[in-house]
Amino acid sequence: xxxxxxxxxxxxxxxxxxxxxGKFEGYNxxxxxxxxxxxxxxxxxxxxxxxxxxxxxxxxxMAGMVVSMGVEKIMANFLNLLVEKKRADIxxxxxxxxxxxxxxxxxxxHGSVVSAIELTEELKAKxxxxxxxxxxxxxxLTTSVDPAIIGGIIAKVGDLxxxxxxxxxxxxxxxxxxxxx
Numbered sequence: 379x380x381x382x383x384x385x386x387x388x389x390x391x392x393x394x395x396x397x398x399x400g401k402f403e404g405y406n407x408x409x410x411x412x413x414x415x416x417x418x419x420x421x422x423x424x425x426x427x428x429x430x431x432x433x434x435x436x437x438x439x440m441a442g443m444v445v446s447m448g449v450e451k452i453m454a455n456f457l458n459l460l461v462e463k464k465r466a467d468i469x470x471x472x473x474x475x476x477x478x479x480x481x482x483x484x485x486x487x488h489g490s491v492v493s494a495i496e497l498t499e500e501l502k503a504k505x506x507x508x509x510x511x512x513x514x515x516x517x518x519l520t521t522s523v524d525p526a527i528i529g530g531i532i533a534k535v536g537d538l539x540x541x542x543x544x545x546x547x548x549x550x551x552x553x554x555x556x557x558x559x
Contacts, residue, residue, distance in 0.1 A: 402483065491534075529544040
């Protein structure tokens with residue numbers, strides 16, 4: 379079950395400290411690394427969240443992770459707090475919320491482009507430039523290929539979706555023809 383509100387509170391508190399220290403980007407890298415470890419290794423998530431393990435054992439597991447990953451003292455305290463408050467299960471959500479805050483601070487949006495064929499670097503740059511003009515933010519773009527759209531592209535950035543695919547245009551044409559009957 380997602381606990382987005384709670385995760386946002388923890389992320390907001392850590393972000394405030396990180397921005398004050400000027401280390402919010404470094405904290406983001408560390409937090410993303412710990413969250414990735416948590417998600418990729420089921421035994422780590424089990425060791426941090428299983429109520430059958432005593433709290434001191436779960437704290438030792440987190441302390442071992444902190445030392446082996448070489449995270450900063452403030453981040454180590456934050457991670458230990460999550461374990462102490464029995465909130466280690468929301469670690470991936472905290473990392474996701476924190477990433478969103480860092481992106482917002484750096485004026486970056488994440489977008490995706492789906493095309494019928496692989497886009498050239500030149501075309502990717504043009505699409506990125508257009509999306510940056512439309513959103514007013516720097517756009518970090520991921521691309522994928524879907525031959526089912528026949529031609530054109532579908533671009534998404536945040537709430538903005540631009541669908542210039544041939545498939546959509548054909549569907550619109552079909553609907554307008556049906557409407558005339």
